Amino acid sequence: MGKSIIEKIWDKHVVYEEEGKPDLLYIDLHLVHEVTSPQAFSGLRMKGRKVRRPDKTFATMDHNVPTDNRSEIHDKVALNQMTTLEKNCHEFGIPLAGIDSPDQGIVHVIGPELGLTLPGKTIVCGDSHTSTHGAFGSIAFGIGTSEVEHVLATQTIWRAKPKTLKIDISGTPNKGVTAKDIILYILSKHGFDFGTGYIIEYSGEAIRSMSMDERMTICNMSIEGGARAGLVSPDETTFSYITGRKFAPKGEELAKAVAEWRELASDDDAVYDKTIHINAVEIAPMVSWGTNPAMTSRVHERIPYLSDCKNEIERKSLQNALSYMGLTEGQRIDDIQIQHVFIGSCTNSRLEDLRQAAEIVKGKQVHSNVRALVVPGSQQVKKQAEEEGLHRIFTEAGFEWRESGCSMCLSMNNDIVPAGEHCASTSNRNFEGRQGTGARTHLVSPIMAAAAAIYGKITDVSEVMPEEAVK
Numbered sequence: 351m352g353k354s355i356i357e358k359i360w361d362k363h364v365v366y367e368e369e370g371k372p373d374l375l376y377i378d379l380h381l382v383h384e385v386t387s388p389q390a391f392s393g394l395r396m397k398g399r400k401v402r403r404p405d406k407t408f409a410t411m412d413h414n415v416p417t418d419n420r421s422e423i424h425d426k427v428a429l430n431q432m433t434t435l436e437k438n439c440h441e442f443g444i445p446l447a448g449i450d451s452p453d454q455g456i457v458h459v460i461g462p463e464l465g466l467t468l469p470g471k472t473i474v475c476g477d478s479h480t481s482t483h484g485a486f487g488s489i490a491f492g493i494g495t496s497e498v499e500h501v502l503a504t505q506t507i508w509r510a511k512p513k514t515l516k517i518d519i520s521g522t523p524n525k526g527v528t529a530k531d532i533i534l535y536i537l538s539k540h541g542f543d544f545g546t547g548y549i550i551e552y553s554g555e556a557i558r559s560m561s562m563d564e565r566m567t568i569c570n571m572s573i574e575g576g577a578r579a580g581l582v583s584p585d586e587t588t589f590s591y592i593t594g595r596k597f598a599p600k601g602e603e604l605a606k607a608v609a610e611w612r613e614l615a616s617d618d619d620a621v622y623d624k625t626i627h628i629n630a631v632e633i634a635p636m637v638s639w640g641t642n643p644a645m646t647s648r649v650h651e652r653i654p655y656l657s658d659c660k661n662e663i664e665r666k667s668l669q670n671a672l673s674y675m676g677l678t679e680g681q682r683i684d685d686i687q688i689q690h691v692f693i694g695s696c697t698n699s700r701l702e703d704l705r706q707a708a709e710i711v712k713g714k715q716v717h718s719n720v721r722a723l724v725v726p727g728s729q730q731v732k733k734q735a736e737e738e739g740l741h742r743i744f745t746e747a748g749f750e751w752r753e754s755g756c757s758m759c760l761s762m763n764n765d766i767v768p769a770g771e772h773c774a775s776t777s778n779r780n781f782e783g784r785q786g787t788g789a790r791t792h793l794v795s796p797i798m799a800a801a802a803a804i805y806g807k808i809t810d811v812s813e814v815m816p817e818e819a820v821k
């Protein structure tokens with residue numbers, strides 16, 4: 351019987367196992383950011399311990415860095431977390447892409463970009479969207495702060511062996527349908543907890559024809575379905591992305607690594623605990639209308655009716671979501687008015703996301719009721735986008751063009767959506783208060799966000815996209 355990539359990587363990393371207990375897993379890469387690391391470093395200091403493998407650890411600051419004026423940081427909590435991270439990295443010998451570094455950015459954007467994220471690795475970070483790195487064929491998952499301390503001290507972590515779930519996506523996506531729509535569709539169809547206890551492997555022709563940026567978007571949101579991680583078996587697309595990256599293997603070492611990575615891909619006869627099939631033609635541009643990412647519909651649909659709910663629990667949760675969102679049952683999704691647009695976050699702030707959004711925005715103006723932000727995921731993305739002139743397309747249309755960071759994805763910095771206002775956002779979470787107290791989030795793709803910015807309401811991008819923007 352063949353093995354899946356999940357079992358292959360897992361088995362190679364188990365350093366200790368005992369019947370009925372979690373496995374002790376070796377960790378190849380530990381990514382660190384300013385929010386979930388301070389207590390972990392204090393713990394080490396108190397116990398007089400060192401970081402075991404600073405060379406397998408890499409830090410950046412992203413959650414609360416300002417994305418407008420970098421030179422004056424007024425927020426005391428943010429400033430404290432940033433200087434604490436600098437101090438900790440210096441003391442424990444950990445490489446850091448600090449606020450002034452050309453490598454700074456959202457931790458899940460810079461790992462791949464710098465060639466730190468590689469196939470076959472086990473990767474952890476004190477952050478739930480670590481699943482993003484699975485796009486390269488690695489097992490990557492988020493850990494808690496006490497576990498951050500454990501990994502810093504031992505380079506290992508305790509984890510029960512996961513169940514395996516294969517999501518096979520066939521077919522060619524329709525016009526206006528992106529990787530973001532595919533993952534939102536999966537969530538809308540299977541709920542916010544279908545992945546509990548599983549690591550997902552995404553496969554099928556739709557995945558194979560995706561770029562690395564697109565695969566990252568899909569893997570990123572695995573966690574919104576409750577999964578422990580999500581990944582894609584590596585292939586030529588993966589290897590060519592990695593080639594030439596700053597910390598990736600080079601020359602002969604790379605050739606040797608690629609030969610090993612090829613062996614990692616799941617065997618044709620691998621067996622999974624569960625399999626889900628999806629046909630991409632079922633999918634249209636998607637929009638979340640509720641308060642979890644599974645409360646999502648196709649753009650031309652209506653918000654569900656209370657009378658369609660299967661039970662009282664469902665009815666209550668629909669009622670609560672509608673009241674928080676200021677929407678009514680049966681309302682048309684494309685009637686929702688938008689006051690804010692956020693293009694950014696570890697889901698959709700990479701170069702391709704910005705290129706696609708710019709195609710929609712080119713030569714148009716942001717609607718007068720809308721405030722729109724583009725926040726590149728990293729300084730490298732920002733620089734490349736500027737070299738291509740994308741920043742000019744956005745700013746001429748009336749978008750704000752920012753420095754890299756998590757920004758409006760979560761209300762931990764200055765980029766906040768005011769109470770009661772609606773934001774079309776390319777991020778991954780729409781929980782109550784996520785973008786600010788009382789803020790109303792609609793999760794969409796970058797091109798849907800761009801269309802919302804121009805028309806001031808949720809708009810089916812497939813109807814307004816120029817011919818040259820159709821893939």
Ligand SMILES: CC(C)[C@H](C(=O)O)[C@@H](O)C(=O)O
Nearest residue numbers: 385386413476477478479760
């Ligand atoms: C702040 C951090 C712990 C958090 C996470 O783990 O995901 C954040 O990145 C988020 O997206 O909510």
Ligand code: SF4
Nearest residue numbers: 479695696756759760
């Ligand atoms: S961009 Fe958003 S989801 Fe991603 S790490 Fe930052 S806060 Fe979390």
